[in-house]
Amino acid sequence: MDEGGAGVKSGVRGDRAKKEFPKDSFQVLFGGAMTLEELGWSEFFAAGFEPCRRRGLVPGRLVRETKIDFAALLNGGKPENCVLSGKVWHEAETDAELPAVGDWVALDRGKQGEEAVIRARLPRKSKFSRKMPGRSTEEQVIAANVDFVVVVTDAGADFNPRRMERYLTLIERCGARPVVLVNKSDLYPAAVCEEAAGALRALSATAEVWVTSALAGEGLDVLRRYLAPGVTLTLVGSSGVGKSTLVNQLLGSGGRDTREVNAVTGRGRHTTIARELLVLPEGGLLIDNPGMREVQMWTDEATLRESFAEVEGLAARCRFADCTHHGDTGCAVRAAVESGELDAGRYESYLRLEEEIEALRRRRKKRQMAVERWAKRNRKVKARNLQDRIDLEKEERGEV
Numbered sequence: 410m411d412e413g414g415a416g417v418k419s420g421v422r423g424d425r426a427k428k429e430f431p432k433d434s435f436q437v438l439f440g441g442a443m444t445l446e447e448l449g450w451s452e453f454f455a456a457g458f459e460p461c462r463r464r465g466l467v468p469g470r471l472v473r474e475t476k477i478d479f480a481a482l483l484n485g486g487k488p489e490n491c492v493l494s495g496k497v498w499h500e501a502e503t504d505a506e507l508p509a510v511g512d513w514v515a516l517d518r519g520k521q522g523e524e525a526v527i528r529a530r531l532p533r534k535s536k537f538s539r540k541m542p543g544r545s546t547e548e549q550v551i552a553a554n555v556d557f558v559v560v561v562t563d564a565g566a567d568f569n570p571r572r573m574e575r576y577l578t579l580i581e582r583c584g585a586r587p588v589v590l591v592n593k594s595d596l597y598p599a600a601v602c603e604e605a606a607g608a609l610r611a612l613s614a615t616a617e618v619w620v621t622s623a624l625a626g627e628g629l630d631v632l633r634r635y636l637a638p639g640v641t642l643t644l645v646g647s648s649g650v651g652k653s654t655l656v657n658q659l660l661g662s663g664g665r666d667t668r669e670v671n672a673v674t675g676r677g678r679h680t681t682i683a684r685e686l687l688v689l690p691e692g693g694l695l696i697d698n699p700g701m702r703e704v705q706m707w708t709d710e711a712t713l714r715e716s717f718a719e720v721e722g723l724a725a726r727c728r729f730a731d732c733t734h735h736g737d738t739g740c741a742v743r744a745a746v747e748s749g750e751l752d753a754g755r756y757e758s759y760l761r762l763e764e765e766i767e768a769l770r771r772r773r774k775k776r777q778m779a780v781e782r783w784a785k786r787n788r789k790v791k792a793r794n795l796q797d798r799i800d801l802e803k804e805e806r807g808e809v
Contacts, residue, residue: 443486447638449554449694454513457531461515466528469516471508471553472686479527481514486688491516491525503548505538506530510684511553511641511696535584537643551684552643552696557635558585561628561646561655563593564605570612571758576645577613578762587616588642590631592651595622623654632659636693641686643696656697659689717759723751734760 444450448470458468469481469489478492493508494517501507508514508530515529537558538550552558558580562568573589580587589609594602602620610618621628632655635642644652687695720742724732728739734756736743745751 443482443484443688445484447692448482448486448688449639449641450513451534451639453534454531458513458515461529461531464515464528466515466517468531469514469525470686471510471512471514474508474510474684478524479508479514481516481525482686482688483516489516489518489525491527493527497527497529505536505548505550509550509553510686511555511643513554537580537583537585537645539579551645551698552641555583555585555641555643555696557588557640557642558583559588559590559632559635559642559644561590561592561644561650561652562609563650564591564597564602565593567647567650568605570608571754571761573609574612574755574758575762577616581613581615587613588631588635589616589618590628590655591618591620592623592628592655594620594627595624623651623658626658628655629658633691636689636691638692639694640692641694641696643698645698652697656687656695659691659695660687661690717755717762720751720756720759 445468450468450470454468461468467483469483469491471479471481472488473480478490481489481491483489491514498507508527512533513531514527515531517526517528519526533553535553535555536550537552537555538548558576560573560576560580562573568591577587589606591602591606591609599620606618606620609616619628619631621631623629628651632642636659644655646652684696684698687697689695723742723745724734726741727734727737728741729737732740732742734740734742742751742756746753746756
């Protein structure tokens with residue numbers, strides 16, 4: 410699921426040889442038993458779980474996902490290996506509808522010695538996602554049910570306001586609060602770091618931007634402001650910006666390898682290789698992610714326009730309602746760029762994002778047409794005679 414894929418679901422998660430997770434791989438660091446509330450449970454999830462409770466299922470939160478199975482934490486902090494039921498897999502139209510790290514699921518624990526089975530994924534309160542890398546038109550869920558998305562960057566080689574605009578646009582849609590850390594302040598002059606932070610604050614009215622140094626422990630102090638029992642945050646950003654160092658400090662142990670960035674390219678290597686949810690010893694939960702080389706848009710036009718409110722305000726003054734803001738006569742947006750009222754980089758980023766979303770919309774429509782043609786042909790094959798058609802119609806109505 411982590412790499413670009415073609416379309417709908419990438420493969421049944423249930424064809425598997427049973428694999429046990431070592432208990433210490435969960436990084437469950439706490440004293441005593443954990444309650445569901447400390448794992449992030451709330452009335453929102455309880456309401457969605459009610460039908461599953463009547464079926465005798467138990468709630469669990471997914472902390473790790475592999476190609477063949479999952480790991481979940483149950484009430485009391487007990488780790489449990491589990492697999493996805495065929496029904497859940499077949500009813501999901503895309504990979505994004507399948508359970509992901511951070512999701513709450515309903516588990517059938519079966520008899521003693523049997524592997525637990527995921528019978529349902531509960532509704533999500535938030536979902537941070539991007540378009541899958543490559544030419545795929547599919548959504549990739551980065552973290553589910555998070556309260557804060559923390560984007561880590563620095564004032565040096567990684568600093569890129571245009572890429573940060575993409576992050577903030579995605580976070581705007583997902584239902585979580587954005588936090589930005591301009592990390593590694595020990596490597597750059599204070600004036601340079603503050604200038605970078607100021608440029609990022611200008612991009613969003615809701616994002617909280619901090620200048621930090623993970624090596625000096627400043628990033629830890631900032632993150633502690635947001636953490637509390639039951640609160641989930643996720644760290645995202647490029648490789649080499651100090652995410653693993655921050656994770657180690659939050660865990661209070663050497664739980665993650667850290668590496669120096671390449672002195673020539675300024676890029677780091679992935680030291681986090683798998684997405685997982687970690688329980689923090691001081692309270693709260695963290696979804697740790699590998700570094701992202703691509704941040705492709707998975708959003709809609711309305712969210713884009715909210716993220717570029719100042720551009721939209723200018724667009725309302727254009728002479729023509731269908732102005733493309735490229736070279737049209739009477740374009741107020743272009744006039745604002747030429748006068749310096751609107752930053753040229755911000756303008757160009759707006760146009761690129763809008764074009765990217767439109768291209769994604771066209772590819773998705775094209776693919777949907779292909780899927781519908783396939784379904785129509787498949788139905789014809791199934792309904793070759795009268796009795797087959799009757800049986801198929803009953804199946805579609807749920808009468809079989």
